[in-house]
Amino acid sequence: MAGIDQSKIRNFCIIAHIDHGKSTLADRIIEMTGLLTSREMQSQVLDNMELERERGITIKAQTVRIVYRAKDGEEYIFNLIDTPGHVDFNYEVSRSLAACDGAILVVDAAQGVEAQTLANVYLALDHDLDVMPVINKVDLPSADPDRVIEEIEDVIGIEAVDAPQISAKTGLNVDQVLEQIVEKIPAPTGDKEAPLKALIFDSLYDSYKGVIVFCRIKEGTVKKGTPILMMATGAKAEVVEVGYFGAGQFIPCEELSAGMVGYITASLKNVKDTRVGDTITNAQQPCKEPLPGYKKVNPMVYCGMYPADGAKYPDLRDALEKLQLNDASLQFEPETSIALGFGFRCGFLGLLHLEIIQERLEREYNLDLVTTAPGVIYKVHKTNGEVIELTNPSNLPDPSEIEYMEEPMVKAEIMVTSEFIGAIMDLCQERRGVYEGMEYIEETRAVLRYHLPLNEIIYDFFDALKSRSRGYASFDYEMDGYVQSELVKLDILINKEEVDALSFIVHEGTAYERGRKMCEKLKEEIPRQLFEIPIQAAIGSKIIARETVKAMRKDVLAKCYGGDISRKRKLLEKQKEGKKRMRQVGNVEIPQKAFMSVLKLDDK
Amino acid sequence: MKPLELYLHIPFCIQKCNYCDFLSAPSCAGERKVYVESLCQKIRSYKDLAKAYHVVSIFVGGGTPSLLLSKQIEQIFEAVRETFVIDSDAEISLEANPGTVTEEKLQAYRNCGINRLSIGLQSAKDRELKRLGRIHTYEEFLWTYELARKAGFLNINVDLMSGIPLQTLADWEETLHEVARLKPEHISAYSLIVEEGTPFYERYGNGKHLEELPDEETERKMYYRTREILESYGYHRYEISNYARLGYECRHNLGYWNRTEYLGIGTGAASLIREERWNEGEIPEKLDRKAQMEETMFLGLRTMKGVSKAEFAKTYQRTMESVYGKVLEEMQKKGLLLVGEDQVCLTDAGIDVSNYVMSEFLL
Numbered sequence: 014m015a016g017i018d019q020s021k022i023r024n025f026c027i028i029a030h031i032d033h034g035k036s037t038l039a040d041r042i043i044e045m046t047g048l049l050t051s052r053e054m055q056s057q058v059l060d061n062m063e064l065e066r067e068r069g070i071t072i073k074a075q076t077v078r079i080v081y082r083a084k085d086g087e088e089y090i091f092n093l094i095d096t097p098g099h100v101d102f103n104y105e106v107s108r109s110l111a112a113c114d115g116a117i118l119v120v121d122a123a124q125g126v127e128a129q130t131l132a133n134v135y136l137a138l139d140h141d142l143d144v145m146p147v148i149n150k151v152d153l154p155s156a157d158p159d160r161v162i163e164e165i166e167d168v169i170g171i172e173a174v175d176a177p178q179i180s181a182k183t184g185l186n187v188d189q190v191l192e193q194i195v196e197k198i199p200a201p202t203g204d205k206e207a208p209l210k211a212l213i214f215d216s217l218y219d220s221y222k223g224v225i226v227f228c229r230i231k232e233g234t235v236k237k238g239t240p241i242l243m244m245a246t247g248a249k250a251e252v253v254e255v256g257y258f259g260a261g262q263f264i265p266c267e268e269l270s271a272g273m274v275g276y277i278t279a280s281l282k283n284v285k286d287t288r289v290g291d292t293i294t295n296a297q298q299p300c301k302e303p304l305p306g307y308k309k310v311n312p313m314v315y316c317g318m319y320p321a322d323g324a325k326y327p328d329l330r331d332a333l334e335k336l337q338l339n340d341a342s343l344q345f346e347p348e349t350s351i352a353l354g355f356g357f358r359c360g361f362l363g364l365l366h367l368e369i370i371q372e373r374l375e376r377e378y379n380l381d382l383v384t385t386a387p388g389v390i391y392k393v394h395k396t397n398g399e400v401i402e403l404t405n406p407s408n409l410p411d412p413s414e415i416e417y418m419e420e421p422m423v424k425a426e427i428m429v430t431s432e433f434i435g436a437i438m439d440l441c442q443e444r445r446g447v448y449e450g451m452e453y454i455e456e457t458r459a460v461l462r463y464h465l466p467l468n469e470i471i472y473d474f475f476d477a478l479k480s481r482s483r484g485y486a487s488f489d490y491e492m493d494g495y496v497q498s499e500l501v502k503l504d505i506l507i508n509k510e511e512v513d514a515l516s517f518i519v520h521e522g523t524a525y526e527r528g529r530k531m532c533e534k535l536k537e538e539i540p541r542q543l544f545e546i547p548i549q550a551a552i553g554s555k556i557i558a559r560e561t562v563k564a565m566r567k568d569v570l571a572k573c574y575g576g577d578i579s580r581k582r583k584l585l586e587k588q589k590e591g592k593k594r595m596r597q598v599g600n601v602e603i604p605q606k607a608f609m610s611v612l613k614l615d616d617k
Numbered sequence: 618m619k620p621l622e623l624y625l626h627i628p629f630c631i632q633k634c635n636y637c638d639f640l641s642a643p644s645c646a647g648e649r650k651v652y653v654e655s656l657c658q659k660i661r662s663y664k665d666l667a668k669a670y671h672v673v674s675i676f677v678g679g680g681t682p683s684l685l686l687s688k689q690i691e692q693i694f695e696a697v698r699e700t701f702v703i704d705s706d707a708e709i710s711l712e713a714n715p716g717t718v719t720e721e722k723l724q725a726y727r728n729c730g731i732n733r734l735s736i737g738l739q740s741a742k743d744r745e746l747k748r749l750g751r752i753h754t755y756e757e758f759l760w761t762y763e764l765a766r767k768a769g770f771l772n773i774n775v776d777l778m779s780g781i782p783l784q785t786l787a788d789w790e791e792t793l794h795e796v797a798r799l800k801p802e803h804i805s806a807y808s809l810i811v812e813e814g815t816p817f818y819e820r821y822g823n824g825k826h827l828e829e830l831p832d833e834e835t836e837r838k839m840y841y842r843t844r845e846i847l848e849s850y851g852y853h854r855y856e857i858s859n860y861a862r863l864g865y866e867c868r869h870n871l872g873y874w875n876r877t878e879y880l881g882i883g884t885g886a887a888s889l890i891r892e893e894r895w896n897e898g899e900i901p902e903k904l905d906r907k908a909q910m911e912e913t914m915f916l917g918l919r920t921m922k923g924v925s926k927a928e929f930a931k932t933y934q935r936t937m938e939s940v941y942g943k944v945l946e947e948m949q950k951k952g953l954l955l956v957g958e959d960q961v962c963l964t965d966a967g968i969d970v971s972n973y974v975m976s977e978f979l980l
Contacts, residue, residue: 543951543970566833568970569857570810576624576873577887577896578916585915588976 019272020200021087024229026094026109028137029119030127030487034149038119038181038190039077039095045187046079046091076215076227076274078257078264083195091194092258092274094214102362103491104310105215107136108290111306112214112229112274115143115198117190118165122148122156122178126164126454128428128487134169145197146173147190152180168454203271209233209241209295211269211277212304216287218338222254224281225263228293229274231304236268240296241279244303248286249296250279284341310342312360313421313492314367314387314471315404317348317514318374319356321381321594321605326355332378333357336370343370348405352514352598353383353608358405361387364471383596383605385514389467392419392495406516409502412553419495421467424449426489431457433482440481444469445520464493466520503528505535506549506556510599514608528558538607540591541565546601621670622872623701625656625693626883626897627682631717635750636778638812640885641680652884653689657696659882666880666890667701673877674708674869677731683713687725694729703730708868710735710774715753715761723768733867734765735774735805741795742788745781750816755795762799772865774803779839781809782821782829789839790846797850802865806843807858808836837969856920857968874916876909906933907980910940915975923955923962937961944977 029035079091096109110116116137120130137144146165148158158178165173177189210232217225235241239252256265257275269275281287289310292303320329330347337343344360361367367387374380393401393409394416403409425446429437431453438448438461446463453459470490478486501524505515515535519527528550535548539562550558570581595602629644629652630637644652675697682690690711697703710733711726726734738758740746746754765773775796779789796804809830811821820826831839844854852860859870872879881888886897892909895901904912910933917924929937938945945961948954953967953974967974 543953543973565970565973566837568972569808569968570972576879576881576889577885578873578912579887579894579896581915582912585972585976585979588972589979592976 017090017270017273019202022090022092022201022272023115023194023198024092024094024113024201024272024274025115025117025194025198026096026113027117027119028096028110028130028133028144029149030121030124030129030133033119033121033124033127033130034181035119036095038117038147038149038179038187039093041181041184041187042091042093042191043077043079045184045191046081076258078259078274081191081195084192085195089195094274102366103136104308104362105289106133107140107306108212108214110137110140110142111290111304112212113140113142114201115145115194117194118144118146118169118171119149119181120146120161120165122151122158122161123153125157125161125458126168126428128426128460128489131169131428131460132426132489132491134171143197143199144169144171145193146171146176148173148176148178149181151178152183152185164455201272203230203232205232205234205270207232207271208298208300209235209239209293210300210304211235211293213243213287213289213291213293215289216284216341218284219278222263222278224278224284224287226277226279226281226287226293227274228269228277230269230271232271232300233295234268234270235277235293235295241277241293242296242299243287243291244294244299245291245307245309246286246288248281250281252277252279254278284338288341310362312342312344312362312390313467314361314363314389315358316361316367316387317350317353317356317385317405318345318359318371319350319353319383319385319514321383323354325380328378329357329374329380329382332374332380333359335378336373340370342366350385350407350514352512352596352603353385356383360404383514383608385608386517387471388517389421389471391421391500391518394418403518406502406518407513409518417497418500420498420500422493422496423465423467423470423490424493425463425465425470427461427463427478427486428454428488429459429461429482429486431459433485434459434461436481437461437478437486440474440477441465444474445522465490466498467492468518468520501552503531503557504551505531506547506551507535507539507603508546508599508601509549510601511551512598512603524552525557528552532558532560535607536560536562539601539603542602618671618702619669620673620877621701622869622877622879623672623675623697624869624879624881624883624886625660625675625677625682625697626881626886627677627679627685628652628884629684630679630681630714631684631752632750633816635748635816636809636812638815639680649685649689653685653692656883657692660693660696661700663880663882664700670701670878672697672701672703672707674872675703675710676869677711679712681714681717681737682711683717683722687722690722690725690729690731694731708733708772710867710869712737713761713765715758718761718764720764720768723765723770727769732770733772733774734770735776735803736761736765736801737776738796739776739778740781740784740788741792742784745784745788745792748782749778759799762801772803773801774805774867775799775801777804777806779806779808779843780831780836782817784831786831786835786838786842790842793843793846797847797852800850803859803861803867804847804852805859806847808840840969841965854921857971871920874919876912876916909933911979914941914978918961918963918971918975918978921962923960926959926961940980941978948974948977 027035027039076094081089081091083089094109094112096106118134120126134144148161150156151158162173177186179186211228211230213226213228215227219225235252236255237252241252242249254265255269255275255277256263263276290307294300320326333345342362345357348358349355371384374382391403393403395410395414396416427437441463444465446465449462449464451459451461478488499521500518501521503517503519503524504511532548532550541562542565545564546562548560549556594605596605628641629649630641632643709731711731712735714737739749739751741755743754777792811817847860851862854860855866878890879888880890888895892904893901914924926937945956949956953964955962955964963971
C-alpha cells in the first residue's frame with residue numbers, strides 16, 4: 014500500500030431513497046471493476062446480512078476497495094462506503110459520509126426525487142461532499158429521465174444534465190458512472206506526516222480478531238505497532254493489523270496513510286470502546302483536536318423484551334450481549350414484570366432497529382419473544398426538582414410528585430403528490446402534528462413539514478402514511494428536542510389486576526380513544542375462561558374504558574366417532590398447545606400475542 | 618382369550634344429512650354389492666388375529682347399514698361367525714334409519730343374532746328433520762320403531778340431536794318427552810356440532826348466521842334439561858351424551874372409553890389392537906406409555922363413573938397421583954373434577970368444559 018498516490022484514490026458513497034437501486038449499483042460497480050466475476054457475485058454483495066437482503070435495506074455500513082483502470086490508462090483505487098439506508102441510522106449515515114470525499118446520488122427515473130433523496134443530499138452537502146447524480150432504472154417503461162433531471166436541478170439545485178442514465182440492473186451505462194467517479198469526485202487530501210487523525214465510521218466484533226475498526230485516515234499514518242488513542246472514549250491500544258476491504262474479506266497491508274480507507278485491529282474487546290464518530294490518534298504523538306461532529310448515539314425507542322419461555326432468560330441475555338458486540342447503539346438492562354417475568358428493557362435507535370434486533374433474536378438465536386409496546390424517553394420533572402428519563406411506564410412516579418412531563422419531538426418532512434395532501438394532513442393532525450409549512454417541488458408534488466411527537470410516529474405512522482397515499486408518500490424525520498406535554502399513564506386491568514406489561518404513556522387527549530381500542534383488542538385476543546373477565550383501561554384510579562370477556566360456558570365434544578379418537582386427541586392437543594403460549598396473570602391466562610397486538614391498534 | 622369389540626362400517630346412505638361428516642355417501646346397488654363382498658373378504662382376512670380373542674360386542678354402523686339388503690347383512694354375519702368366536706351374550710347392534718327398514722329386514726337381523734337396534738331419529742319435529750336434511754318424518758320413525766318392537770327387538774336406542782338451527786328449548790323438551798314416552802332402552806342425545814365439509818359448515822362455519830343457532834346459554838340449558846327430563850322417565854346418564862335404563866348401557870360404546878381392544882373393518886374404520894391404533898387404510902400408530910395414560914384419563918372421563926385409581930395403578934404400575942397429582946388437585950379446586958377414594962370423574966361444571974379438563978391430562 015505504501016506509496017499510493019493520493020490523487021489516484023476516490024472515497025465515495027452512494028446515497029438514494031430506499032428502493033432506488035443503491036445496492037444494485039454498488040454490485041454492478043464491483044462486478045464491472047472485476048473484483049468479482051458475475052458468477053461469484055451473489056446478488057448485492059454489500060448487504061451481507063440475511064435480513065438485509067430480505068428487506069432490501071442496508072443496516073450496517075459496508076465498505077469495499079476496488080481497483081479501476083480508467084480510460085486515461087491510469088489505475089484508480091475506489092473505496093466505496095455503503096451507508097445504511099434508514100432514518101433510524103442517521104448518525105451512522107452521517108459518519109459514513111464524513112469518511113467520503115464525494116457521493117453518487119441515485120435517483121429512480123420513474124419515481125424522481127423522494128423525501129430521503131432530499132434528506133440524504135442535504136446530509137452530504139453538510140459534509141461538503143461533491144454530489145454526482147445518476148439516473149437509474151431508465152429501462153423501466155415508466156421512466157422519465159428528462160423530468161427527473163429537471164427535478165434534481167430544480168428541487169435539489171445540483172447540475173444533472175450530464176448525469177449518466179443507467180440501468181444498474183442490466184449494467185447499461187454503468188461504465189459512464191465509473192468514468193465520472195474519476196472525473197467528478199475529488200481525490201482526498203491530508204498530510205501523511207502529520208499526527209494521526211482517523212475517523213471511525215463503523216466497527217464490528219470478530220471472534221478471532223476482536224474489534225475491527227473501520228476508519229478513514231484524515232491525517233498521518235498508522236501501521237502495526239502504532240499506539241493509538243480513541244479521543245472520545247479514552248481507550249488505548251496498540252495496533253495489531255491494518256488493512257483494506259476486499260469483497261467480504263479483510264486484506265492486511267503495511268500501513269494506512271492520509272486519504273485512505275481501511276481497518277485497524279488492536280485487540281480491543283468491546284465495540285463500545287470504538288464509537289462511531291470518534292477520532293483515532295497516535296497516543297504518543299496526538300493531534301491537537303479531534304475531528305468535529307462526534308456525538309454519542311443514544312437510543313430513542315425502548316421496549317421490554319421477554320423470553321416466551323421463562324427458562325430462556327439466560328439465552329436471551331447471551332444473545333443480546335452478542336448482538337451488542339456489533340451494535341453499540343443497542344442497550345439493555347434487566348427488568349422484571351409481574352406479568353411477563355424476567356426480561357430486559359431494551360433501547361433502540363428507532364422502530365426499524367427494534368424490529369431488526371427482534372427478528373435477529375428470533376431467527377439467529379431461535380428465541381421466542383414477547384415484546385411490550387415500544388415507547389420513547391419521557392422527561393419527568395418532579396416537584397423536588399429532580400428530572401427522570403423515563404423508559405419504562407411502570408416506573409412513572411406518583412402523579413403528586415410530578416411537576417410536569419416532556420416528550421421528544423421530531424421535525425418531519427413528508428413528500429406527497431398533491432391529491433393526497435389532504436389525507437396526509439389529516440393523518441398528521443390526528444397524530445398531534447403541528448403544521449410548519451408546505452412547498453411545492455413541482456406542480457403535482459409537495460413537501461409537507463410537520464412538528465410531530467416521536468411517540469406518535471413510532472408505531473404505525475409509516476404504514477398509515479403509505480396506506481393513505483396509496484404508497485406515494487415518502488417520509489423522513491430528525492429529532493427536534495423536547496416539549497412539555499400533557500401526558501398520562503394508561504393502565505390496563507385484567508380481572509381487576511393491573512398488568513404492568515400493558516401500561517403505556519399517552520397524551521391526555523388521545524387517552525380515551527387508545528384505552529377503548531386497547532380494551533376492544535384485548536377482548537378479541539383473550540380467550541374465554543371459566544369465569545367472566547373484565548378488561549379495563551384506567552388513568553390512575555379512574556376507569557375510562559371497559560370490555561368483558563364472557564365466561565366459557567361450553568367446551569365439550571358431544572360425539573366421538575366410532576372409536577376414532579385421533580381427532581379428539583388432536584383437538585385436545587391443540588387446546589393444550591394454545592395454553593402453553595399463555596401467560597398467567599393473576600388467575601387469567603393471557604396469550605402472548607395479546608401483549609403485542611396492542612402495538613397494532615388499527616388506524617382506521 | 619381376550620375380549621374384543623368388532624365394528625363394521627357401512628359407508629352408504631340414501632342422502633347425506635346437512636350436518637354429517639361421517640364416511641358415507643349415496644351409492645348404487647352395484648357399489649354396495651361389491652363393497653359387501655370385499656368387506657366379507659376383509660373380515661375373513663383376520664382369521665389369525667381372531668384366534669386370540671372372543672368377541673363381546675359387534676356394532677354395524679354407517680352411513681345407513683339398514684340400507685343393505687337382508688341377504689347382504691346375512692353374508693356379513695356369516696363371514697363374522699366363520700372368523701370370530703362370539704360370546705353367546707354378546708351385544709350386537711345395527712344402525713337403522715327410518716324409511717329404510719322393512720319387516721323382512723328386521724326378521725333377518727334377528728336371525729343374524731342382532732339384538733340391539735340403534736335408530737337415527739334426531740328430532741320429533743318434522744320441521745327440524747327437514748332442516749337437518751333427514752329423509753324421514755317423525756311419523757315414519759314411529760312406524761319403524763313399532764315394527765322393530767314387533768319383530769322382537771328388546772333393546773332399542775334412539776339418537777336425538779339438540780342445538781338444531783332455530784330449535785328452542787321448548788322444542789327440544791317436547792322431543793325428549795315424546796321419545797321417552799315410547800320407552801326405548803337407550804337414548805343418545807348429542808348436541809349439533811358444525812363440522813367442516815358439511816352443508817351446515819357452509820352456512821354456519823366461522824360464526825356465520827350465528828343468530829339461527831341456539832346460543833351457548835340455551836344450548837347448555839338444553840343439556841341440563843335433557844338429564845332432568847330423561848331421569849324423570851327412569852333413564853340415567855352414564856356418559857356425557859348417553860342415557861339408558863339400568864342394565865342397558867351400550868357396552869360397545871363403553872368399550873371405547875375403557876380402552877377395550879376393538880377391531881374396525883370397512884372404509885376408514887378405527888381400531889385399537891394391543892398398543893396400536895389405526896384407521897383402515899392407514900399405518901398403525903404405536904401408543905407409548907405416555908399416550909396410553911393420557912387416553913385412559915381423557916377417554917375414561919367421558920363416562921360418568923370416571924376412571925378408577927386402582928385400575929390405573931394396576932395397568933401402569935404407577936399411582937394416578939404420581940402422574941397427575943397436580944392436575945387432579947387443580948381441577949378439583951376449580952370444581953371441575955370429583956376425586957373420590959378410587960374413582961375420578963367430571964362434575965357437572967366439568968362436563969360443560971370437558972375438553973378443557975381433558976386437555977390438562979395430556980402430559
